[in-house]
Amino acid sequence: MxxxxxxxxxxxxxxxxxxxxxxxxxxxxxxxxxxxxxxxxxxxxxxxxxxxxxxxxxxxxxxxxxxxxxxxxxxxxxxxxxxxxxxxxxxxxxxxxxxxxxxxxxxxxxxxxxxxxxxxxxxxxxxNYGHALVAGWDEAAEFARSAGFPAHALVLRPDHDAHPAIEKGIASWDCLREALTAALTASATGRAFLETDMRAHVxxxxxxxxxxxxxxxxxxxxSPCPACGQPGFAPVRRVTGLPCELCGEPTPLVACVVYACSKCGFSREDPVKERTAPPDVCPCCNP
Ligand SMILES: [Zn+2]
Ligand SMILES: [Zn+2]
Missing domain, CATH: 3.90.950.10 (Maf protein)
Incomplete structure (x- = not known):
């Protein structure tokens, strides 16, 4: 090739x-x-x-x-x-x-x-991943607003996160009100478990x-491998130890990124563009 x-x-x-x-x-x-x-x-x-x-x-x-x-x-x-x-x-x-x-x-x-x-x-x-146990409309509406509702849908069920009476894809205020009434009516504890719907389409x-x-x-x-030309030459690991600009000791910041080919095993270390780390992240200068 x-x-x-x-x-x-x-x-x-x-x-x-x-x-x-x-x-x-x-x-x-x-x-x-x-x-x-x-x-x-x-x-x-x-x-x-x-x-x-x-x-x-x-x-x-x-x-x-x-x-x-x-x-x-x-x-x-x-x-x-x-x-x-x-x-x-x-x-x-x-x-x-x-x-x-x-x-x-x-x-x-x-x-x-x-x-x-x-x-x-x-x-x-x-x-927007999150959930709340709600006892009434105000709590439900507050959670809904914080979750980006109604552009993002919600899931509701009575009592707890494993109750089988599940209502998914709630995406309007009217539906939320209706589902909440149903969940609270069916609940044994007077609460409903409300969570964000994480399915991609909603x-x-x-x-x-x-x-x-x-x-x-x-x-x-x-990204072709420079050695064998196969696709997939990609970052596989980040190596920390960027030297401190004051004392030169290694810090927890990334010093280089290792790229590797999954086909032929060729790898390369690319240093990050910064040559040194600020002393405030240095374990010696700022323990
Ligand atoms: Zn230092
Ligand atoms: Zn290769």
Whole structure:
């Protein structure tokens, strides 16, 4: 292979399958089709909820990446295509500031023609993820406003987070009022469990994060390995230890990013553009 050959030759003119009944193609298709030259085939007739739901009726199989692999593989099985995509999100507390919410979105690509697995990622606090136990309309309305309702939908049920009488996709004030009356009537405790609906088609913030993960994936697909030319030369690790500008000792800041090829094993360390770290993050100068 020669370096002059564009890396998108691996993908151009191919078809990739995405199983989604939650409109995720709206987030993935624009960057994916325009920049890789692939066509996205959407299958909305397969119930991806059997691989886990955010509202806990079905537990997700294994890790976030495992779940994405199962979905991508299923789409490839159903269509016979050798290129499969899947998107999988997780929500939880911020890794450093536990009272803030956190969202991690993966968009995975499996390519059986060239034996490649790549994933793009978004990780950050841009999410409305949250819940509240409410006893009446004022509390419900306050939570709804804080969650970006009605542009973002809500889920409601009586009493607690596992009650089977679940109402999803509540997206208007009238529906919320009606659902709240029903949930409080059915409740044993006089409270209702209200939470954000994290399904992509009713959560524009999550949709934007899936789009960012898809763009990250496309960047990786179009980054050729300098040694073997295969797609997917991508950051795999960050190495800390950027030297302090005063004393020169290593600090917890990132000093370089390691890129690696999953195919041939070639790797490269790219130093960050800063040469030194400010002394206020230095464990010696500012213990
Ligand atoms: Zn120092
Ligand atoms: Zn390589």
């Amino acid at each position: 020669t370096a002059a050959e564009p890396v998108d030759r691996f993908f151009r003119g191919r078809r990739a399958v995405l199983l989604t009944k939650h409109g995720k193609e709206r987030a993935i298709r624009p960057a994916f089709e325009a920049r890789t030259g692939c066509e996205l085939l959407v299958r909305a007739d397969f119930d991806t909820d059997r691989f886990g739901t955010f509202t806990r009726e079905v537990a997700r199989p294994g890790s976030q990446l495992d779940a994405a692999r199962i979905k991508a593989r299923k789409g490839m099985e159903l269509t016979g295509l050798d290129l499969g995509l899947a998107s999988e999100g997780t929500f939880g507390p911020h890794p450093a500031i536990p009272f803030l919410p956190w969202n991690c979105e993966l968009v995975l690509l499996l390519d059986d023609r060239i034996g490649l697995e790549l994933h793009g990622e978004y990780a950050g606090e841009n999410t 959560n524009p913030t999550r949709m934007a994060n899936i789009r960012a993960a898809a763009e990250d994936l496309v960047r990786k697909m179009l």
